[in-house]
Amino acid sequence: MNTYWNPNQKWLARVNPSLKFLTIAAIFMIYLFVHNFNVMLVSSFAFFIFYLFCNGFSKKLSFWLVAMTFILSVFSASAMVFFGKGTHMLFEWHLITISIESMTRGLHLGLRTFVYGMLGLIFASTTEPVPFFYSVMQQLRIPPKYAYSFLAAFRLIPIMIEEYRIIRAAMKVRGMSEEKGLRAFYRRMKRYAIILLAQAIRRAQRIAVAMEAKQFSMVKKRTYYYQIGFSRYDVLFTCLILLIIIGSWIFSSYVPLTPYNNVLERSY
Amino acid sequence: MSKRLKLTDILVTIVIAIVFGLIYKISGPLYDIVKILGFQAEQLTYGIYFIAAPVAMLIIRKPGVALLAEVAAAMMEVLFAGSGGIINFYYGIIQGAFSEIIFLIFAYKKFNLPVTILSGLAAAVGSYILDYYYGDLVDLAGWNILLNVVFRFLGTIVISGFIAYFLVKALEKTGVTNLVRPASKDDYDVLNK
Structure with missing residues (x-):
């Protein structure tokens, strides 16, 4: 059996690429429907820590990519913060209307962008194209x-x-x-x-x-040069992700850091 | 004349998608920087993210090419650590599917400028479905939403309509499209003369 793994890689690189991709794609869906600002705050912090410890990029590249993601998150919040709808005004100047609603909703949006960015970086930094495409064929x-x-x-x-x-x-x-x-x-x-x-x-x-x-795709049943399977790293990865998602819910229901439990609510 | 995708069609589509995937990756940070103003000016360039589907479809002209091209380009962006991360993959699926629907409506027989523009606009409509959940767009002030919509549709018409169409027209002059395009009725008519 041929395995692709390089001994110098981080453990996340050994997680089955299909599992990693599907998990991250599923987390995307979950956080699309999270409207609790506290949960978003805690989980974006947790995913950031997860990325810091587990990413496969060099320190310098990693710094720039995180900085880019952070800037993108701030920017994606800006339209909502400055021009969002809301009734509890904090600041008004010509077109700019910052209200409590638009502020929390904008920051929530920024944090969500940050979580997605971190997930993308976790995936991209630890997934090589060759094992990924062998895995999608096999799994x-x-x-x-x-x-x-x-x-x-x-x-x-x-x-x-x-x-x-x-x-x-x-x-x-x-x-x-x-x-x-x-x-x-x-x-x-x-x-x-x-x-x-x-x-x-x-x-x-x-x-x-x-x-x-050279007779590619002519045979129905084919063999693969690299066999991509599952290992204990898959269990570790799944457990850590579940811990972050469930942990951030439990943490924010016991220790709400801010009073904004639903950013879609129209008044507080 | 087979309408199913063969290895050649898939490989050519994915290579085209890679070229555009790289462009998506490079234009990501530029797009993000314009965002800070909050005036939606970045929406003028949004159309670039719809271009892979019409270009691949105009070149290969087979069912499924638009969807495959857009998904492949988005997948490339995710693998290259493009800004935005995993969300690009979902945008790719939805934009590719909407682009594809327009070519399907015309039964994969019409590949002119209006159809190209329509496919881009359909992709733009598709992108709003995800934006609705992702960006809470409806909670923006009215004028801001209007700017967003107008800019995105304008940019789409220019970039994934006109530019895509004339890019493929120019490619046709090089003769490469004849390598990958299925023989059309005109080709058979020439033989019958």
């Missing part, structure tokens, strides 16, 4: 022609980046990158887009022909 029964297409397409990314560099260098040599103005910008974008897409399509078509020539 979720996605047809191999889809999963292998993804894997083949991933291989094309470095080639596309290389091609982008070549086009840029070629345009520079011919003095075409010197042009200024909107029209030149449009022409430049068009040139890049057409060349990159055309080459990518040609290459993809050739790869597909080559795969079929």
Whole structure:
């Protein structure tokens, strides 16, 4: 049996990728219907801690990604905080109307964005494409022609980046990158887009022909080079996630940090 | 002429989706920065997130391509740690499905500019379903919601309507679309002459 796991990876990388994906997709649905500000506050903190201890990125990259997620969360709150509906006014200036309702609803929205961002980072930092697509074939029964297409397409990314560099260098040599103005910008974008897409399509078509020539997808039952299964890490992952979700509910029902138990309520 | 997706169709669709997935990933932070003003100006560029479906559909012209392209592009964004995280996957499914419906209504026979624009607008409508639950959009002041809707639809018409259509028109001149497109009735007519 071939296993893909690299010994230097974090334990989260060994969790079954399909299980990890479905769990995170399910948490998304759960938090879409959480309107309790306290629960959101506690769980966003808990998911942040979880990410800090378990992510697979380098410290520097991790810092920037968390900073980006934080900024995104603040920004996604801004429209609701400044221009949301509400009756208990805190601040009014021309169009800006900050009320208790819009404030809590906006902050709630920001925290929700933060939770989703953290979940996305937890998944992306500990999931490699190869085990992920092998796992969706084996556990979720996605047809191999889809999963292998993804894997083949991933291989094309470095080639596309290389091609982008070549086009840029070629345009520079011919003095075409010197042009200024909107029209030149449009022409430049068009040139890049057409060349990159055309080459990518040609290459993809050739790869597909080559795969079929080698009898890909001709057999009904196939074997896999990598076997992706389940391990004790899956149990640990599921337990930790359940602990965060249930724990944050219990904690906020006993120790409500703020009086806002339902941000959708129209008055407090 | 088979209407089912073959390996070539799937692979080409996913490669196109990867290109747009990278664009989604890169445009994410730019989109987020404009958000801080709260005046919904970022909605003008929202249309970029609907473009994978019409472009792939106009190139390959087979049922299911629009949905596959949009879902694949969204999946790429999640795997590349795009901003917003896991939510992009759901947006991908819903936008792809709505885009697909328009091509389905025209029985996968019409691939002109109005249909392309309609498919983009359908995706925009789809995105509002998720926004309703995610962003509590209805709780914004009236003028702010109006700005949001107008900007998003305008941007969609330009980006995933006009730009998508003319991008594929330009690709047709390179001849690559002939590699992947199923033979049309016109092609057979040429043979019969």
